[in-house]
Amino acid sequence: MTATTHSEFNANTEALEVAKAFPDAIKGKTIIVTGVNLKGIGFGTAQAFASQAPAHLIIAGRNESKLQECIGELKKEYSDVDYRALILDLGNQKAVRAAAEEVLGWSDVPTIDIVVNNAGIAGIPDRTLTDEGIEITFATNHIGHFLFINLILPKFIEAAKNNAKGATRIINVSSGAAEANGIRWSDLNFEKKSKDLPEVEQPNYKVFEVWGIKDGQESSYVSLESYVQSKAANILFGIGLTNRLYEKYGILSTGNHPGVIDTELSRHSSKEQRDAIKERQRKGEFTYKTLGQGSSTSLVAALDPKLGPSETKDGKEGYGAYIKDCQISHGAHPRAKSNEEAEKLWKLSEELVNEKFDW
Incomplete structure (x- = not known):
């Protein structure tokens, strides 16, 4: 049965507190965090890991100078860790393959114990396709991580040989957005009007209204829906990984919602979306978390030994696949935590990267 160790952990828990609760799960380990910059939860996540003496802490992102800036800050407080910067552009499959090749080539880093797939983009105002012809938000937030993880998975498998079952982990930072809908299978790239999709794939128009989005049924691309x-x-990827890797190798993967944090993630958002956020905050619908509070759920997902594969509970599938406010949540949309949907996504992802991964 999947569970959490600390029922007292909640939305206000800081990542450093979680790291201190599970020091042995970090000490001497090799950890990767993607999407690290000083103003984001990637840095808060890396900082918490660094506090408990990992052997290697690899921080990944698109900008070398920002990564080095983060390493400089981390060294001020935790100087005995081996920090490494990894250039990783998740929206470009060629760049992802180059980054994976670099990681595989590090002979002094033979194993990887934990990765937190934290990087992501949101609010891209206009429909944009990558060089591979994939809508850029989906390509960056999911396909890039899917490809990167599968390419470097041999080092996870090697780590799992010496770790307790389930201690080797792949954590996918999702969002409360996953509570609204699932995959747009019939129109992945947002070419059709929403009203012309099968009813089950149409957006949650009530969510659109909350965000000030009008005429949602007549729209094709809506940045919120792409997110x-x-x-x-992200959640379905975790289910797909766990289904393939947990029993065979002892590798566990989950998705989590970090909460609402005022970071650079919203830099592309429209004025209407920013106004909607301010209004929801004014009404008390949410409270902004600190970077440490926003990072804490990733730490729980990565470290808590009581977590296990998702299961059906109270007649609902996917209990344990989605963690929120440091606790297991049933809040994700049913299509975002379904084994059947996870298998469809795995096959689609293989097609989009033109490579099969049979673990």
């Missing part, structure tokens, strides 16, 4: 789709994929 929803990508964040549902």
Whole structure:
């Protein structure tokens, strides 16, 4: 049965507190965090890991100078860790393959114990396709991580040989957006009007209204819905990985919602979306978390030994696949935590990267 160790952990728990609760799960380990910059939860996540003496802490992102800035800050407080910067552009499959090749080539880092797939984009105002012809939010938030993880998985498998079952982990940072919908299977790239989709794939128009989005049924591309789709994929990816890797190798993967944090993630958001956020905050619908509070759920997902594969509970599938406010949540949309949907996504992802991964 999957569970959490500390029922007292909640939305206000800081990542450093979680790290201190599970020091042995970090000490001497090799950990990767993607999407690290000083103003984001990736840095808060890395900082918490660094506090408990990992052997290697690899921080990944698109900008070398920002990564080095983060390493400089981390060294001020935790100087005995081996920090490494990894250039990783998740929206470009060629760049992802180059980054994976670099990681595989590190002979002094033979194993990887934990990765937190934290990087992501949101609010891209106009429909944009990558060089591979994939909508950029889905490509960056899911496909890039899917490819990167599968390419470097041999080092996870090697780590799992010496770790307790389930201690080797792949954590996918999702979002509360995954509570709204699932994958837009019939129109992945947002070419059709929403009203022309099968009813089950149409957006949650009530969510659109909350965000000030009008005429949602007549719209094709809506940045919020592209984000929803990508964040549902993060959870489904975790289910797909666990189904393939847990029993065979002892590798566990989950998705989690970090909460609402005022970071650079919203830099592309429209004025209407920013106004909607301010209004929801004014009404008390949410409270902004600190970077440490926003990082804590990733730490629980990565470290808590009581967590296990998702299961059906109270007649609902996917209990344990989605963690929120440091506790297991049933809040994700049913299509975002379904084994059947996870298998469909795995096959689609293989097609989009033109490579099969049979673990």
